[in-house]
Amino acid sequence: MYLTSLRELAIGSRLKALSDYFYQAVDEVYRASGAGIESRWFPVMRFLRDVGPTTVTEVAVAIGQTHSAVSQLADRLVEAGMVVRQRDPGDGRRSVLALTDAGERALGALGPVWLALRRGMAESLGPRMLDLLDAIDGCEQALADKPLVASVLEQRASLAREAVQVVPWDAAYADHFRRLNQQWLERHFRVEDLDRTLFADPESLVIAPGGAIFFALYAGEVIGTCALLHEGAGVYELSKMGVDENFRGLGAGRKLLDAAIAAWRERKGVRLFLESNSRLGRALGMYERAGFVRQQAIRPGSHYERADVYMVFEGP
Known part of the structure; x- marks a missing residue:
């Protein structure tokens, strides 16, 4: 594959392609299983179920997405009847996201599907599945310790002083x-x-x-x-x-x-x-x-x- 030859320069494109593949595959599984949600909804819905009513900002920080992306996704979930925006009981000046009964029911029926996904991924990817998860964990921690933009700009400044x-x-x-x-x-x-x-x-x-x-x-x-x-x-x-x-x-x-x-x-x-x-x-x-x-x-x-x-x- 062409992008393979570009190595680090194409890591974003390759991860995007891999992400799209997983999203599409899980969506196909959800449709075949009669599930009422989409794969992109999962992080927000699962977080709200596990934590309870939460602000968009808190959700964004927890799942590693931008405030704008989570807000747009929340709009879709509200339209689908899975999530509702409501006033925060502890602070009436702000709103929080909360699962609706329909959202609770949708997630409650997905245990067998999630089990099939875990086992199917393990069967398809073998030990590479664990390697991938460990690599993602490591990358996330490394980027938190040393942001990529700062590292690249430091290198660029150093290279600017180099001569052929x-x-x-x-x-x-x-x-x-x-x-x-x-x-x-x-x-x-x-x-x-x-x-x-x-x-x-x-x-x-x-x-x-x-x-x-x-x-x-x-x-x-x-x-x-x-x-x-x-x-x-x-x-x-x-x-x-x-x-x-x-x-x-x-x-x-x-x-x-x-x-x-x-x-x-x-x-x-x-x-x-x-x-x-x-x-x-x-x-x-x-x-x-x-x-x-x-x-x-x-x-x-x-x-x-x-x-x-x-x-x-x-x-x-």
Whole structure:
């Protein structure tokens, strides 16, 4: 499932989908059992039965929902005849929610259904049911101790002080070389056989012949990469430039490009070229600003099917 790959970034969406699934499943069970309530009514009705007449605010705090959400749900319950709003006997200035006789009767008949739900969930989910409940308990406590917004904003402030760093080849980052390049190739073109060969063994095919591979790191995360391929006789190709599209605006692409040009100069290279595609306007602009000049024709014997732009470095 796509959302699974997004991990923490999609936790709200995944929990929402899971919540909707449980609501729908329980509603279907209630309908099949002839119950007169809906699954979303359960927390409020059960709390009122267990505690007695209570204010909307107290219900909201107890079940972890907003005052507005509980108030709207209370309106529905009043319309359904399950709940009534009445003056608080102890404080006539405020109103409380109380179960009606119809609400009491509806809940009183649900014992067998709730037992079936408990056992059915245990059968369907197995030990994961207890794991899920324990995880929810733990998350609720952790979020009460350290609210999520505060934690995220602290991290964001810390990250704002970080700068992109470019580091040379490290075998520990080899999969990022493949990942970042494959990501943009699949988005804009397709992965060619030459790409796959290079991804399979970059150390032998790039580093060993005298080339270089660089990685852009942001707060320890690999967000970009590029390669300097040695063609022989002092001729080098700038290739495999890939930056995670979620980290635009940090200057990672230009820093990688500058590192590759510096490496070419250190190697006393006599010619540096690249092949690209006219659809990649942003990248072509960066290459031009760095000193690459577009040639009138594509490179003779071009490596790639996708290449329709040939550029040669002329300085500064």
